[in-house]
Amino acid sequence: MDHDAEIRNRVEQACVEFERDVKAFLGGVLRDVHLVDEAFQKTVVKAIEASASVDPGKIRGWLFQIALNEARGLRRVSLRQSRLHKAVWESLPPSSSDETQDALLKLVSLEERAAVRTALSRLSEDYREVVIRRIQNGQTFAVIAEEMNKPLGTVLTWMRRALNELRESEELRQLDE
Structure with a gap:
């Protein structure tokens, strides 16, 4: 198994191992169960896509950083959509x-x-x-x-x-x- 495949495998294992912790963290940031699931899915995809860039000793923290970035992005989109829905409805x-x-x-x-x-x-x-x-x-x-x-x-x-x-x-x- 080459180095990139080994790191990718470790990242995939970390996503499974830390799923509950990451989702709990996302729940605290987003306060919306539906957004938590979406953010976690995006986190896993981004982590696997970027697995070649991670230091194997820092996978857990790196995974949480990706989750935080995804949560912030989803929160921005959600707020923008809420404002848009309200403006459409009110117009x-x-x-x-x-x-x-x-x-x-x-x-x-x-x-x-x-x-x-x-x-x-x-x-x-x-x-x-x-x-x-x-x-x-x-x-x-x-x-x-x-x-x-x-x-x-x-x-x-x-x-x-x-x-x-x-x-x-x-x-x-x-x-x-």
Whole structure:
């Protein structure tokens, strides 16, 4: 077995050996079970990909550093997505006269609502419909798929692509700054 394969094997073993400790650490950083699993998966992949660069005597600490970096990245993405979801939801006209919706809509500036409406208008009709149904109407993806007569995977893909397009839109990038 060559040196790189041996180190890679040690890294893989460390990922298994320290899984519980790393997940507990990630739980403390992220405070979200779903994000913990995602961060751990990304940590394992990054560790295996970069295994040639690790000092064999420092694998545990190195693994925790990768986990911390992944947790920070996921936390940034999660916060950005939460702000985006909130802005999309608040920019749309309320579907009911619920007082909570009215109060939240007043918190969002006219400029923010205009930016989100513009970004939404640039989405394809299917993408926009999925975003509105999911974020404003609170429908599950299964219900959206059934009502649109589309496979669930298609609806999930449309939502992911729509959010990516919204995240990259110039109007919403300006709001983030």
